[in-house]
Amino acid sequence: xxxxxxxxxxxxxxxxxxxxxSDGCSVVFDRAESMKPCPIGSVGSCCQNCSMGPxxxxxxxxxxxxxxxxxxxxxxxxxxxxxxxARYFARMVASGTAAHSDHARKVTETFLAVARGxxxxxxxxxxxxxxxxxxxxxxxxxxxxxxxxxxxxxxIAMKEFGRQExxxxxxxRAPLKRQELWRKQxxxxxxxxxxxxxxxxxxxxxxxxxYKSLLKQAVRTSLADGWGGSMIATELQDVMFGTPxxxxxxxxxxxxxxxxxNLIIHGHEPQLAEMLxxxxxxxxxxxxxxxxxxxxINLAGMCCTANEILMRHGIPLAGNFLQQELxxxxxxxxxxxxxxxxxxxxxxxxxxCYHTKVITTDSRARIEGAMHIEFDEHNAxxxxxxxxxxxxxxxxxxxxxxxxxxxxxxxxAGFSHETINYLMGGLFRASYRxxxxxxxxxxxxxxxxxVGCNNARVTHDSAxxxxxxxxxxxxxxxxxxxxxxxxxxxxxxxxPEAAAEYAGEGLASVCEAIGIPPVLHLGSCVDxxxxxxxxxxxxxxxxxxxxxxxxxxxxxxxxxxSEKAISIGQYFVGSGIFTVFGVNWPTLGSKGxxxxxxxxxxxxxxxxxAFEADPIKAAQLMIEHIDKKRKALGxxxxxxxxLYDMEARRELDAA
Amino acid sequence: xxxKIVERSAPGREKVEVLGETYEEGKPDSEDLGRWRQKLTSRxxxxxxxQTGERYLYGKDWYGSEKRKNPA
Ligand code: SF4
Numbered sequence: 097x098x099x100x101x102x103x104x105x106x107x108x109x110x111x112x113x114x115x116x117x118s119d120g121c122s123v124v125f126d127r128a129e130s131m132k133p134c135p136i137g138s139v140g141s142c143c144q145n146c147s148m149g150p151x152x153x154x155x156x157x158x159x160x161x162x163x164x165x166x167x168x169x170x171x172x173x174x175x176x177x178x179x180x181x182a183r184y185f186a187r188m189v190a191s192g193t194a195a196h197s198d199h200a201r202k203v204t205e206t207f208l209a210v211a212r213g214x215x216x217x218x219x220x221x222x223x224x225x226x227x228x229x230x231x232x233x234x235x236x237x238x239x240x241x242x243x244x245x246x247x248x249x250x251x252i253a254m255k256e257f258g259r260q261e262x263x264x265x266x267x268x269r270a271p272l273k274r275q276e277l278w279r280k281q282x283x284x285x286x287x288x289x290x291x292x293x294x295x296x297x298x299x300x301x302x303x304x305x306x307y308k309s310l311l312k313q314a315v316r317t318s319l320a321d322g323w324g325g326s327m328i329a330t331e332l333q334d335v336m337f338g339t340p341x342x343x344x345x346x347x348x349x350x351x352x353x354x355x356x357x358n359l360i361i362h363g364h365e366p367q368l369a370e371m372l373x374x375x376x377x378x379x380x381x382x383x384x385x386x387x388x389x390x391x392x393i394n395l396a397g398m399c400c401t402a403n404e405i406l407m408r409h410g411i412p413l414a415g416n417f418l419q420q421e422l423x424x425x426x427x428x429x430x431x432x433x434x435x436x437x438x439x440x441x442x443x444x445x446x447x448x449c450y451h452t453k454v455i456t457t458d459s460r461a462r463i464e465g466a467m468h469i470e471f472d473e474h475n476a477x478x479x480x481x482x483x484x485x486x487x488x489x490x491x492x493x494x495x496x497x498x499x500x501x502x503x504x505x506x507x508x509a510g511f512s513h514e515t516i517n518y519l520m521g522g523l524f525r526a527s528y529r530x531x532x533x534x535x536x537x538x539x540x541x542x543x544x545x546x547v548g549c550n551n552a553r554v555t556h557d558s559a560x561x562x563x564x565x566x567x568x569x570x571x572x573x574x575x576x577x578x579x580x581x582x583x584x585x586x587x588x589x590x591x592p593e594a595a596a597e598y599a600g601e602g603l604a605s606v607c608e609a610i611g612i613p614p615v616l617h618l619g620s621c622v623d624x625x626x627x628x629x630x631x632x633x634x635x636x637x638x639x640x641x642x643x644x645x646x647x648x649x650x651x652x653x654x655x656x657x658s659e660k661a662i663s664i665g666q667y668f669v670g671s672g673i674f675t676v677f678g679v680n681w682p683t684l685g686s687k688g689x690x691x692x693x694x695x696x697x698x699x700x701x702x703x704x705x706a707f708e709a710d711p712i713k714a715a716q717l718m719i720e721h722i723d724k725k726r727k728a729l730g731x732x733x734x735x736x737x738x739l740y741d742m743e744a745r746r747e748l749d750a751a
Numbered sequence: 752x753x754x755k756i757v758e759r760s761a762p763g764r765e766k767v768e769v770l771g772e773t774y775e776e777g778k779p780d781s782e783d784l785g786r787w788r789q790k791l792t793s794r795x796x797x798x799x800x801x802q803t804g805e806r807y808l809y810g811k812d813w814y815g816s817e818k819r820k821n822p823a
Pocket of ligand 1: 149301302
């Protein structure tokens with residue numbers, strides 16, 4: 097008998113997929129079976145940019161392309177396969193940048209409302225981060241109140257989106273050499289929105305039809321994401337909600353409770369989630385839940401909103417992207433509240449099979465068939481109360497089919513750049529020195545950022561976990577965000593004990609000395625900006641070259657699916673980091689474009705892309721790159737320093 | 752942060768007063784686990800920390816690897 101193939105390496109996920117099937121409910125895994133990806137579109141060989149098309153220019157399978165055949169691969173307007181693939185790729189970057197940056201704009205609006213005293217219930221929680229931003233942005237501190245400083249910061253941040261000329265301000269944080277390189281290559285972003293709009297213009301029918309030029313604009317736009325939109329979102333969220341510090345949390349569907357009102361907040365923007373976290377503890381609202389027969393209120397998170405409230409409140413994570421519908425399948429989820437991004441429309445259909453209420457809260461992200469309670473930061477507590485009451489009122493409506501998986505795992509989250517710096521030296525000697533020293537002496541081979549989504553075309557979580565295990569076994573310290581972080585947390589890699597069990601001897605010894613896991617949770621996907629800052633601090637601390645591209649570091653998104661992931665990967669690459677993606681690669685339909693991204697970019701930016709679907713082979717590529725950088729730095733043969741005792745010294749003196 | 756002054760006996764000398772530990776005793780647990788930013792209370796302390804702890808970005812007399820070569 098052929099053994100049934102598991103859709104996930106996570107038992108809770110497989111259990112809920114089976115339950116959905118027996119309940120007659122179709123979920124993402126079923127849809128992926130019946131809907132195969134289009135082989136032409138998935139490699140960037142289909143253009144839909146005008147109504148003379150769509151034009152499909154597929155590569156002939158299994159044969160080396162002849163110049164004649166290549167000539168024939170053109171759209172009606174004459175666009176080459178290169179132009180079509182580059183336009184497709186650039187638009188993905190634009191969309192990803194727009195998503196992160198529109199998130200940041202909304203956060204900035206809330207930030208300004210808080211500073212002006214127009215958003216009751218919110219406050220400036222982290223004065224230190226506020227002061228840090230004031231120093232970054234040249235805002236006067238003196239004896240001014242936090243609110244006065246915050247208004248100036250908010251107004252400056254808001255202008256970054258519509259800035260038309262000059263350079264976006266956070267670029268100044270990057271290593272000096274990197275800033276020079278960006279200027280030399282002409283990819284310094286002028287303003288966040290401007291770069292996105294320019295991609296949309298250039299990729300319109302009949303505008304930029306030179307793939308190298310299109311890809312240059314893709315780099316510029318992605319930098320406006322990583323060093324612009326994403327960084328603004330992360331920094332302002334830290335000021336309002338607190339800079340993350342290590343916190344113990346739990347993850348997986350097992351955190352749902354049969355006897356409590358279960359409410360999941362899913363999406364990316366933390367403003368509503370923060371307020372839900374506060375209101376869910378209000379004795380009156382808890383009392384109301386008890387009056388409906390529940391033992392209490394169990395607030396949990398999903399996807400990146402979950403990462404945000406986990407890092408700051410220790411609120412449990414129900415799971416990552418591919419588990420969103422499965423939380424409903426448990427039969428105990430009373431409401432799933434969504435904000436923006438990565439929310440499957442399928443939620444509304446799955447909710448039809450059970451009693452769950454799907455509540456949209458943002459006018460930019462409505463779903464047919466869902467209930468809508470519009471979030472407004474000026475009246476956040478009241479709206480949060482309304483949402484929680486809706487969930488409580490739905491508690492008595494649970495029907496028969498209930499099963500909550502047992503799996504839940506501990507994790508430590510909250511490793512912001514600030515906290516990593518503090519952990520390695522304390523208040524008086526905060527520093528990246530111990531990290532750099534341990535890289536130089538070889539105990540730590542290098543650092544990898546493993547990030548990104550889940551993808552229904554890959555066994556759920558498998559590539560993340562396999563890749564990260566391979567990396568830490570080879571003494572590579574791993575920094576994670578997003579759904580990738582959640583996958584590894586479920587696999588038990590985000591507790592300090594994981595160092596002894598999974599990490600190589602060198603990495604394990606450093607983790608044990610500092611008391612950290614070998615895999616660090618840095619937050620949500622906008623928090624990939626924290627990885628850029630951490631890499632910059634490694635450069636500034638010295639001994640590992642002058643630029644991010646000199647560091648023995650690499651990036652990866654082994655189960656990527658969203659356009660945001662492409663934008664993130666592109667700003668990693670544009671910042672000098674070798675980055676490997678799994679699943680598929682959206683420009684494989686053009687050798688020219690793919691070679692340019694995979695090879696020529698290294699010459700231009702010091703970082704380049706790679707594609708490798710096998711996570712172990714991908715990890716090996718990352719390790720090879722790390723070793724190449726170690727060699728260039730002359731630390732490839734680094735050994736532990738020998739500590740001489742008195743006798744050895746005397747022998748040396750005598751010699 | 753308040754500094755502790757402790758008495759220590761030094762060989763061949765009277766008892767002397769010295770600056771005590773600047774770390775906290777024991778291991779943090781429960782609520783305090785991982786919380787460190789709350790230790791800095793005044794604005795002055797926070798700014799001081801930025802100048803020392805984040806010296807490569809905000810310090811005046813600490814120079815990172817690149818600032819030495821190329822004054823910012
Ligand atoms: S822009 Fe050119 S390649 Fe694209 S659909 Fe129109 S005609 Fe076809």
